[in-house]
Amino acid sequence: MKRLFGSKKEVPPPPSLDEAGGNVGTRVDALDEKIKKLDAELRVHKEKLKTSRGGAKQLATKRAMACLKKKRMYETQRDQLANQQFNIEQAGFAIESAKDTVTTVSAMKAASTQLKKQYKEFNVDEIEDMTDDLADMMEDMNEINEAMGRSYACPDDVDEADLEGDELEAEELEMESGAQPSYLQPSDMPETPAGGLEEKVNEDEFGLPQAQQA
Numbered sequence: 001m002k003r004l005f006g007s008k009k010e011v012p013p014p015p016s017l018d019e020a021g022g023n024v025g026t027r028v029d030a031l032d033e034k035i036k037k038l039d040a041e042l043r044v045h046k047e048k049l050k051t052s053r054g055g056a057k058q059l060a061t062k063r064a065m066a067c068l069k070k071k072r073m074y075e076t077q078r079d080q081l082a083n084q085q086f087n088i089e090q091a092g093f094a095i096e097s098a099k100d101t102v103t104t105v106s107a108m109k110a111a112s113t114q115l116k117k118q119y120k121e122f123n124v125d126e127i128e129d130m131t132d133d134l135a136d137m138m139e140d141m142n143e144i145n146e147a148m149g150r151s152y153a154c155p156d157d158v159d160e161a162d163l164e165g166d167e168l169e170a171e172e173l174e175m176e177s178g179a180q181p182s183y184l185q186p187s188d189m190p191e192t193p194a195g196g197l198e199e200k201v202n203e204d205e206f207g208l209p210q211a212q213q214a
Contacts, residue, residue: 024081031081
């Protein structure tokens with residue numbers, strides 16, 4: 001049967017973008033080398049045109065023109081291949097970006113599924129009840145601490161009036177003991193100002209100051 005109808009030819013797989021880009025890049029490099037050689041040859045022909053005359057100058061002109069046409073042709077081919085290489089690189093970049101996007105989406109889906117499973121283990125009502133219980137226990141602990149820290153030896157109902165009463169009682173005790181009260185004790189301040197001694201004023205029988213006589 002294979003001899004009558006022939007066997008189906010296997011189609012080779014298409015080259016990858018890296019292979020295609022590498023082949024195009026190799027051709028671009030080869031064209032660049034040819035353009036460099038033509039530039040050197042063109043400089044030689046231009047130097048001959050400066051010194052040659054008559055038929056030699058015409059021959060140098062023809063060779064220079066041919067060299068310039070070939071160089072322009074290679075430059076056009078090189079630019080086209082460079083554009084192809086750029087498009088291949090852009091396609092490769094788009095494929096890599098698509099792969100990264102697929103990987104990211106898959107990871108996010110897996111994370112979403114895992115989060116849903118984790119949230120199923122939580123009950124919002126139970127968590128609220130737990131936090132309320134903790135708050136109640138903290139209030140009870142504060143009340144217990146206040147009760148344990150309460151002082152039983154000293155009265156708590158002491159105000160400023162009691163303080164003034166204590167001061168008066170201390171003054172009375174000092175007077176009963178014969179000690180002079182604090183407000184009748186001599187002051188530490190000097191009787192005369194620092195600027196000098198005051199002048200003595202004569203008083204009359206009623207304790208009023210008398211006018212000084214010249």
